[in-house]
Amino acid sequence: MNEFFLVNNRSITIGDINIRQLCMHNFDEWGLAAQAVKGYLKGHSDEINGELLKAHTSHVFTLLSKSTHLDETALISIAEASESLLIQLVGAMIKVNDAFFSEKESKRKSRRKSQSKNADQANWFDSFQLLIESGHHSADIMQMTYGAFISYLKAAQKQRSQNLLTNTHLMRAAQHAKDKAYAKLTDELKPSDD
Template sequence: MNDFFLANNRSITIKVLGNDIEVKQLLMHNFDIWSPIASVIRDSLKQSDYSDLIGAGLVKDYGAHVFQLCSMCTSTDVETLLDLAESDPLEFSHVIKHVIEVNGAYFKEEIRPGLKTRKKKGGIEQTWFDSFQYLIAHGHRPDDVLLMTYGAFVGYLKAAEKYQRNRGKFDSNIIRAAQHADKKGFTAFQDELSKH
C-alpha cells in the first residue's frame, strides 16, 4: 500500500461469496487492543510470505487471534467469519491475506517504533509517549496522532527522524563554517543562507 493509502486511512473492498467486505487499516488509538492479537500472527509470519497454506496453518494454530483480528479489520462480525471459514476455507484465507496486505506496515516492518530503549535502574526509559511527543514536537496534534493508522504513524515517525538527522547535519555545517571562517567569510556565508 502506498503512502497516500496509509495517510488517508483508506480501506479496500473485496468480494467474498458475492458480498462486499471492507478491509480497514489498524489505528493507533486502540493499539493496546489489537497489537497483542496481531503480534502473534506477525511473529508466525516472520519465516515466510503469506500463502493459502500458511493461512490455513494460522487458523489451525491461532484461530482465536485470526478471527478477532479479521473482525477488527473488516465490517464483518466473528460469527460470520467463523461460518465463512467453515464453509469455504480458501475464501477465508483470502480475507486473511487482504487483512495482512492492508496492514502491511505492521505485519512486514522490520523495526518497530516506540519502545526501543527500556532501562529501569538509573537509565532512560522510553515509552509510547516519547514517540507521540516526538511527532507532536514536529507539528502533529495529540488527537491526530491517536487517529493515525499504524502505517501513517510509522511513516510520519520515520520522516520526523529523517528531518531531525538532516537538520543536525545542517546545523553542524553552520557551526563548522562559523568556527573556521573569518568575520568577512562568515558574513558572506550568512548572506548566502539568507537568500534561500
C-alpha cells in the same frame, strides 16, 4: 501498499466485506494479536493457509474484527461456511496492513527490548512527541493507520537528522569563519522580507 494508499487510509473489498487498515487509537487491542501472526508468518511460508488459522484462531479473529465491520460471531459464521473465504480475508488483511507485517525489527529496537519494559512505553511517547514537534496533533496521530504512523515517523526522524547535520555544518563554518565571513553567513541565513 504505496504511500498514497497509507495516507488516504484506503481499504480492500472482498465481496461485501471492507478490510481497512489497522489504526493507532486501538493498537493496544490489536498489537499483540498482530505480533503473534507476524511471528507465525516469519517462521513459516508467507502463504496464508489453514495452519495459520488453527495455530492463531483468536488472533486472526481479533485482527479481522478490528479491520472489518464484522464482529467475532460473524467471523465464526464465515469460517464455518467457507474456510477459503476466511483465508482470503486474512490474506487481504495482511496485505492492507503490510506496513506492520513486513516491517523488520531493527537491531537497535531489539537491544532496547532487552534493556527494560519501561523503555517500550517511553518509546511510544517519544515517537508521538517527535511527530508533535513535526507539526502533527495528538488526536490526529491516534487516528492514523499504523502504516501512515510509521511513514510519518520515519520522515520526522530523517528531517531531525538532516537538521542536526545542517546545524553541525553551520557550527563548523561559524567556528572557522573570520568576522566578516561570519557576518555574511548569518545575513544569508536570515529570512528575507520578499
